[in-house]
Amino acid sequence: MKIIDKQFLKTPCYGSRQMARYMKRNNYQCGRHRVRRLMRLMRLVPIYQEPNTSKKHPQHKIWPYLLRNAIIDHPNQVWCADITYIPMRRDFLYLVAIMDWHSRKVLAWRLSNSMDADFCVKALK
Incomplete structure (x- = not known):
């Protein structure tokens, strides 16, 4: 846990996978699931940029679903x-x-x- 905490202070973007790879590179015997469990125990959450794709504009119109009862039976129809x-x-x-x-x-x-x-x-x- 000390090693994980020390490395996490240097690289706060490391999740359990990258931290497990770091541990293996430095000859520590532990797998990803153990690292994940220890990071949860220490309440370490990686910092990373999330995409901003799901915010709808308040002035955009919401259109009705026009294909509810449509039968699609040939290419280039929909x-x-x-x-x-x-x-x-x-x-x-x-x-x-x-x-x-x-x-x-x-x-x-x-x-x-x-x-x-x-x-x-x-x-x-």
Whole structure:
């Protein structure tokens, strides 16, 4: 616990996985689950930047769900889009994918390092 606490003061972004790797690199015999248990016991929580993707704008209109009773039986009838983030070492990459509901194929995708609408529009075009 002393070793974990000392290293956590140097690198507060280390979670249980990275701390377990650090312990193994320095020839200490302990696994990730033990490190996780000890970090919980010491109430150590890693500090990391979380994405800011789920805040809705108060002036945006909420649209009704138009596909509730629709029968989708051929390609290019309904497309869907989804955006997600990929955590990197210090930041995030954002991935948008356009898919066809019937065939479940990815029609287009784009990556961006910022949460702009431009890369989403480029994927849609």
